[in-house]
Amino acid sequence: MMTTRADISSPVLDKLPIIDIAPLLDDDAAPRTRNDKKKTAEALHNACVNYGFFYLNIAKYVNPKGPEELMRLGREFFGLPQAEKDKLLISNQDYARGYQRLKENVTNGKADNHEGLDFYRPVENSDKTKPLWGENQWPSVPTFREKYEDWVDEMKKLGLIVMEAMAEGLGMTKDEWEELRAQVDDSFWVMRVIGYPPLPNDHDGFSCGAHKDYGCLTFLYADPTPNALQVFLPRPGVKQTDTSGLPAEGAEDGIWITADPIEGCIVCNIGEMWEIWTNGLYKSTLHRVVHRGSNYRVSIPFFFEPNFDALVKPLDAALRARALQPTENREPLRSPIVYGEFLKKKVGNNFTTSRDRYSIN
Ligand SMILES: N=C(N)NCCCC[C@H](N)C(=O)O
Numbered sequence: 001m002m003t004t005r006a007d008i009s010s011p012v013l014d015k016l017p018i019i020d021i022a023p024l025l026d027d028d029a030a031p032r033t034r035n036d037k038k039k040t041a042e043a044l045h046n047a048c049v050n051y052g053f054f055y056l057n058i059a060k061y062v063n064p065k066g067p068e069e070l071m072r073l074g075r076e077f078f079g080l081p082q083a084e085k086d087k088l089l090i091s092n093q094d095y096a097r098g099y100q101r102l103k104e105n106v107t108n109g110k111a112d113n114h115e116g117l118d119f120y121r122p123v124e125n126s127d128k129t130k131p132l133w134g135e136n137q138w139p140s141v142p143t144f145r146e147k148y149e150d151w152v153d154e155m156k157k158l159g160l161i162v163m164e165a166m167a168e169g170l171g172m173t174k175d176e177w178e179e180l181r182a183q184v185d186d187s188f189w190v191m192r193v194i195g196y197p198p199l200p201n202d203h204d205g206f207s208c209g210a211h212k213d214y215g216c217l218t219f220l221y222a223d224p225t226p227n228a229l230q231v232f233l234p235r236p237g238v239k240q241t242d243t244s245g246l247p248a249e250g251a252e253d254g255i256w257i258t259a260d261p262i263e264g265c266i267v268c269n270i271g272e273m274w275e276i277w278t279n280g281l282y283k284s285t286l287h288r289v290v291h292r293g294s295n296y297r298v299s300i301p302f303f304f305e306p307n308f309d310a311l312v313k314p315l316d317a318a319l320r321a322r323a324l325q326p327t328e329n330r331e332p333l334r335s336p337i338v339y340g341e342f343l344k345k346k347v348g349n350n351f352t353t354s355r356d357r358y359s360i361n
């Protein structure tokens with residue numbers, strides 16, 4: 001079952017896979033059910049090896065009315081007068097939790113053409129002078145908080161469901177899964193509500209520059225706007241037509257494909273922690289947002305991340321797979337990191353306003 005990156009010059013692989021999570025929701029231990037779960041786990045494994053980006057059909061898991069309502073509430077917030085939104089500025093708290101004005105986010109050193117509202121896992125003994133340790137700032141839009149908190153609960157549970165299936169797909173034993181589970185069972189999750197006006201001056205710049213997500217699994221619910229989210233698929237020998245959005249480390253040959261919303265599905269991609277856990281077998285995929293349409297786009301990514309204190313290092317199951325490869329193809333062993341420390345560095349680089357607070361030069 002263990003495969004390496006497949007030949008992605010095949011045109012069929014330009015289409016991101018769609019994986020139905022329904023078999024993972026069934027508690028029935030009947031052999032048939034087990035087999036369906038196994039197939040789903042294998043599909044996740046292949047999607048992670050070949051793309052790092054895929055759709056999860058969650059129609060059996062959430063009532064579509066839920067996320068539609070989140071979208072409506074998000075739009076209502078972004079539609080408020082600037083002074084109202086500014087009451088929730090991240091500078092009131094820990095320079096992470098709260099509202100960020102248009103172009104306050106930075107990616108690859110350039111301002112992103114979006115505004116956003118970020119929430120993190122609440123912490124005990126909150127202290128707004130400590131990076132990431134402040135309090136969430138909820139808008140006064142009626143029912144906003146309760147509806148979004150419901151979504152957080154649903155997405156946290158979904159995170160564990162998908163993680164367990166991925167553990168199976170990677171060939172982990174029950175004990176190995178328990179060990180991994182203990183690193184993600186108190187997820188230091190992040191939820192963003194992002195508002196994207198059209199790009200100014202004939203589509204200058206990026207709505208969000210090319211990046212990898214930081215943690216484990218991103219679950220993205222977006223409005224139906226097409227051609228906004230783009231995913232980079234490396235393809236040796238195929239020169240990109242548009243290199244401008246790429247950071248240097250990812251400046252390899254390949255193509256950008258769009259990941260347009262599909263009804264009943266969320267877009268899912270894996271973050272850098274999966275890259276470390278699998279020692280590079282699963283690549284965290286570069287993506288960016290280039291919103292050239294004339295509407296105001298809203299997206300709601302939920303980042304299911306490891307626990308703040310999780311020590312993330314290559315998993316034995318990934319090292320077993322690595323041992324099967326010819327020596328010359330083996331990736332060097334990744335260094336362990338503590339997720340929370342890694343996150344602090346990332347967030348410190350994220351805003352024009354936060355660098356001093358996070359001791360970034
Ligand atoms: N996990 C989060 N918050 N993801 C948002 C990533 C957007 C890229 C970011 N400005 C960067 O430069 O890394």
Ligand SMILES: O=C(O)CCC(=O)C(=O)O
Nearest residue numbers: 194213222229289299301
């Ligand atoms: O808005 C989107 O479609 C993606 C946003 C994103 O990649 C992020 O916030 O990390």
Ligand SMILES: [Fe+2]
Nearest residue numbers: 211212213287
């Ligand atoms: Fe992202």
